[in-house]
Amino acid sequence: MKKRKFGLAMSLVLAAGTMLAACGSDDKGKNDEGEKPAAGGSGEKSEFSIAMVTDVGGIDDKSFNQSAWKGVKEFGEDQGWEKGTGGYDYLQSTGPEDYTTNLNNLARRDFNLIYGVGFLMEDAIEDIAAQQKDTQFSIIDGEVDAPNVASILFKEQEGGYLAGVAAGLMTKSDKIGFIGGMDNPVIERFEAGFLEGVKAVKPEIKVDSKYVGAFDKAELGKAEAGRMYSSGVDIIFHAAGGTGNGIFSEAKERKQADKDAYVWVIGVDSDQYEEGKVGDDNITLTSMLKRVDVAVKDIADLSMAGNFPGGETKVYGLQDDGLGLADSRGAIPQDVLDQIDEHAQKIANGEIEVPEFVEKKK
């Protein structure tokens, strides 16, 4: 009897834990009012339709997935489509085991072109593309060699370089931080470019570079940012997706406590200006834009015109508007902006070649 009661208590605790955990992520959904999923939309069916599968971040991760969804949505709206089957739609993955299922579900709903957002989806795309030969797929940040898959890569190092130049010129304490999500080739390109950019303007600065190991753990980002700011770092560049939200909240708390605090965050992927608002101040120095939306629309255009680049890899760089810095809205003075532009020019015309890898690692 005693044992049974214990078992019951244990199950209750566990069940409650599961529920609470579920509640924890509930606030994610708040921001997407007005784009409430209305599957099976009544919109007239078009010949062509596109959809995407997100990684665990979801379409409101304020960064990578959001940027991809922006591209899909804008493309769909430009065509006058509605959200849902026959127009444009997305599915969110809650873990790697959902990738194949989600891709397959969309293929079965007869979308013509399906994007897999994130390099983690490489294997899943490869599998499903082999099964659903009539559907076109596109993998962002990864490479899959199949006739019905177009691979999209970015030269993140070029954008990271500009962010590095900005940080190097703007720092007062000569201490700069970089926080990455998971340590993988894509994020390493951000880091490599950033380090190179800082070195180009202030060779003596050693960037404090850390990987927290996850893209969806805001609390880890907050802890790491707290450590960095306390050690004197005044500008942090992050390439950590949802983990980056923790960095913003740490910086905002510091700004709130002391209005004169010199703390900055450089956002990533999307323009993260809105994330940095503290009353009348803003702690977002600028954001390194990775225009996934540009690439998404580009591939969709090509596919709709019948020129789908299947089996090819398209690399988007500074020249293709695939990357850049967001409007700093006055946070960066004009003379610094001019210097950044100079560097951008040099990258665009090939004078500066930004390395893809961090030196000490290779």
Next chain:
Amino acid sequence: MNIMSNRMINILVPVISILLGLLVGAVVMLISDYNPITGYIALWNGIFGDSYAIGETIRQISPYLLAGLAVAFAFRSGLFNIGVEGQLIVGWFAAAYVGMAFDLPKIIHLPFALIAAAVAGALWGLVPGILKATLKVHEVIVTIMMNYIALHVVNALIKTLSGGGFKLERIHESASLRSEFLSNLTDYSTLHYGIFVALAMVVVMWFILEKTKTGYELKSVGYNDHAARYAGMSANKNIVLAMVISGAFAGLGGAMEALGTFGNMSSMGGFTGIGFDGIAVALLGANTPLGVIFGATLFGSLKYGANNMPNEAGIPVEIVSIIIALVIFFVACGYIIRVGLIRLRNKKEAK
């Protein structure tokens, strides 16, 4: 007239629990402005809708079965193996590594990979087992910590083995549990032979516990280790043994993912959650082999079917997680419903 026999109650309890869970879930959907009927139709279709869905559901059940068995087995010996998650991760890695690094005929390669996974999981269970038996270190603390060690050690190994990459190469065909036959049968689902391995392990657990002397000893230690010791059994030996067998089950659960579902291993940002869900699976099944089948089926179906709710009914993932948690919550509360039913019956009889 006795309308509610005990047998009737046994059937009614899970049915009522699930219905209650669905009912509260429906309220959640109504409040958040979604149609519960389309939502539940989508859930049903996601689980049983077509042969593809059924195949994927069964595929999802296999690792839950093994994780549940692992927890249940340790429970029966009086141990809380919270480390199933870590044992599963090392098993996953071992199977993926053996599958990738060796090139052997299928008849040797596949069993070799499975055994490697079981051994890896067993070793991960051995450490807390020994610590518990010799130094009385509580296994809950050790196993929780071993989970983190497993996660990060495996991530580091993947990085080293892949030369700085984030995933291992695919396993060779000869080590794969995937089957063209099952896949064709279920319209290209990833259903693989793992489910048979898992079911075989259910029988193995039942056999060990019910038909062998070792099993008797394990259970005795679980009931009352003082009495067991007095009867001349070695509690320490049995603690270690229970953790090792439990770990081996968990390791095989990892092999399901390595050799069946994914075919390789990518470095992970966090836990898979399968091991932790295994605790609930075992408790739902009252730590019996047959009960674990029930628990794993419930967990696996809900987990997989839930994917279809955003897909077909447009309900956001967050709401779906709440609904699924509610169903499981009410099933776990089955005891309360049972007490209620018995009271109700007694009242009627008194009249």
